Amino acid sequence: MTKVIRCIEAQEAWDFEVDSNCDFEARTETEDEVLAEITNHMQSVHNWNELYEQDLEKARALTIHDE
Numbered sequence: 001m002t003k004v005i006r007c008i009e010a011q012e013a014w015d016f017e018v019d020s021n022c023d024f025e026a027r028t029e030t031e032d033e034v035l036a037e038i039t040n041h042m043q044s045v046h047n048w049n050e051l052y053e054q055d056l057e058k059a060r061a062l063t064i065h066d067e
Helices: 007-013 031-044 053-062
Strands: 003-006 025-028
Touching (some): 003 007
């Protein structure tokens, strides 16, 4: 089953104010891969480099969906 996390949902979970119009969705086979993909997106597109383990765990619990 594919795991999905949307940029807007990640921003909300992390209380980031980056880009409320971003329609990026990370889609992979595992939670770890989807978190890596959203982290890469946040760093490369939104220049957000302050992601910590607790942020990733919060996103894992609140925003990753099965598709």
